[in-house]
Amino acid sequence: MKKLVLIDGHSILNRAFYGVPELSNSQGLHTNAIYGFLNIMFKILDEEAADYIAVAFDLSAPTFRHKEYAEYKGTRKSMPDELREQVPLIKDVLSSMNIPILTKEGYEADDIIGTIAKRYQSDEVFVSVISGDRDLLQLSDKHIKIRIPKTSKGVTTIHDYLPEDVMDEYGVTPKEFIDVKALMGDTSDNVPGVPSIGEKTATKIIQEYHSIENAIEHVDELKPPRASKALSEHIEDAKFSKMLVTIVTDAPIETDISDMEVGNLYTKESLEWINKLEFKSFLKRYENVETEASIELDTSVIDKQDAWESLYTKLKEAKEFGISVCLEETAVKSYHENSLYAISVTLENKSYIIKDMENISDILEEIIRLDARKYILSLKPLIKLVKDMKAAKNFYDISVAAYLINPLKDSYFVEDIARDYMESACSSKSEMIGKAKLDEVLRFNDEKAINYFATESYVALHSEENILAKLKDLELTELYENVEMPLIYSLAKMENTGVRVDEERLKKYADTLLEKIAKLEESITRKAGESFNINSPKQLGEILFEKLKLSGGKKTKTGYSTAADVLEKLAPEHEIIRDILEYRQLTKLNSTYATGLAGYIREDGRIHGTFNQTITATGRISSTDPNLQNIPVRTEMGSKIRDIFVPKEGYVFVDADYSQIELRVLASLSGDEKLIESYRSAADIHAATAAQVFHVPLDEVTPELRRNAKAVNFGVVYGISAFGLSEDLSISRKEALDYINNYFKIYGGVKKFLDKQVADAKEKGYVKTMFGRIRPIPEIKSSNFMTRSFGDRVAMNSPIQGSAADIMKISMLKVDEALEKSGFDARIVLQIHDELLVEVKEDEAAKVSELVEKAMKEAVSLKVPLEVDAHIGKTWLEAK
DNA sequence: ACTGTCACG
């Protein structure tokens, strides 16, 4: 038996649009509906093994069924722009897959589907109709299955309806289903129906009389009397509704089923679309497709000294080349052991893979000293291998450049750079070598591995021109050359240095935690009356809100919320709550910090995390493996973990942090005289704000008023909203709004500045920091209120957070430089957004503390002074 | 792979 799949195009696209979260490609094109559509289609095709397929679309012209009431169609809600722009695209994508698109002047997609389905269904052909619209259930038949996809929690499940399923769910046959719908009406579809007859009554009537016509004949006998009266008064409405609901099954559509035969979906053209739309998850379906635009590589392996020497001669004369390194990923040795395995170099159009050379480290040292401009996708891993980083000159990091151009992307891998800056497709690492480790497959000269590794240096070299030109266009060159590029060296040094942890103390800390956790667990089990997994929000919710009947209010998508702020409010209701909150805190400390950090300690007794330069939207650095930027400090028990971070013997820490850098940045950026004046004179900025906003003398500011003012200051930095502030302070929205208005009345310059950011973002699509860093804000043009409001707040926050990030980066460079020049035995070990932790020889601590403080204060010059607090200590906790 | 929670600035 053959299978025919018919898809209701607009309906599925609509479902996909609302079911898939916002998604867009790097050009800012919205793609979520197309993504969802293809997901559903692929899923259906995979499981059905369809022989025939077609997709039906409405045309915009009035349809036959509705033509006399054309204006009534016009009252339908118009499509959001984000969806509208995707409609022509999905048609192009389908065409590229050789899937026929069916439309017919004067008919809706429903009618086309109805006609085709009834025309071809037979003992030989089984039809599946894919739609989100339940009206199509009327088409269900012995050989026609209606399939309705439902996406919730990101998972798509499909509900199938054969006639018996319609009967089960609605108690009527598919044919009778028309009459039920017609009687009850459908406001969203502008079907009037009969007033006061709903689903229940309609079903009862049709179950008894089987059709509207028959019910009208027996209208006097109808029960309840209310329905009888309603129908008799609205006979025309009922008939009209039925006409609207009834799908045409004999439309004059010329088709030939052979045109719908499923051919090769995975054509070159459709691959181009998938690449253009940036649907990476679909790419594996195209594995066997030859990509025409793919890069042609001319590679050779260098594994002999004389071959290297002849290449070296060429490199010495070269003006520029691309380079990449491959590390040994497998053996985790002591941290400083060299783990370089291979080097890829592209000179003009020829790529060389240098590998299996005893002296590969020396080769690298020679290469980095060459005069040529050297382009690399990611410099940090290379530079970390080099003995004298300062000797490495003339490097251009391509991914950092791409990040400055668009910091919103989630990766800057070779395929991303090739797509965005070379207009050619190239395969990703996983497409080329799967899950294998590059060094391992390179070892036996695997062709794909060689090719992949060569593309890394090839793309670095050949994307350079476009990418640097784009940087220049956006006025980012200075930031790139003077801040981001040099910063790579500072970050590399910091990673190589690592931070020491006292393993013994860590162990003791973990034991203390485990003891307390065990006691709490016992207490919670006793108070709950049963043992359960406290870490499971689901089980915990059931215990608290069902078994113990606590007043569970706030719900999440999946169940009760058991977040700390919710539990906090429940604390007076049951003594178990305190225990749970403490249990949560301690298990977090144990799993993420005590146990978690222990696993990162290397043979040198230090943790060498990674500091990422191309992750955040605002320009901040991020920290991973482990995250050293979220080590606890706010609670007493938590802050104890900082006592295990220690300097090496004979050294101490200097911890230096900016005081309220973001508010100072705001004062400077906005030029608000009052705020600037506050910073020049006042010691306590929150108190000063309180005095101004609440009209009280500075010495009469109560802690309460100060707390409120502090919240307002935070709110301003985050992109203020009355709602957010009211939540934070547990006050009414009206009061919050009063605070905000008061604030803006006093600090008019701030208001003006924030408004300007939003206006700029709306006009240009991005905002900029003090040093020209760009943050694109695609959300600001959204037609969705919530998304757009988010865009507004981001427009206000990004220049502030981003400028502070710029300042810290410049500051790191200056501190680094000053330390180096001074010859002190000291180095930066951590950066935590507005804080630097420096390890220094004990007898130089005081001088270094002063030097760091000075370098940070003078890093940049703002309209207000920058203040830095620096402390010396034997542990991180002590130094803070 | 996603969700909820919670650690930081």
Added chain:
DNA sequence: ACGTACGTGACAGTT
């Protein structure tokens, strides 16, 4: 009417 404060990353549980 809409329903949130901005920026991150890790872990445990669930799908």
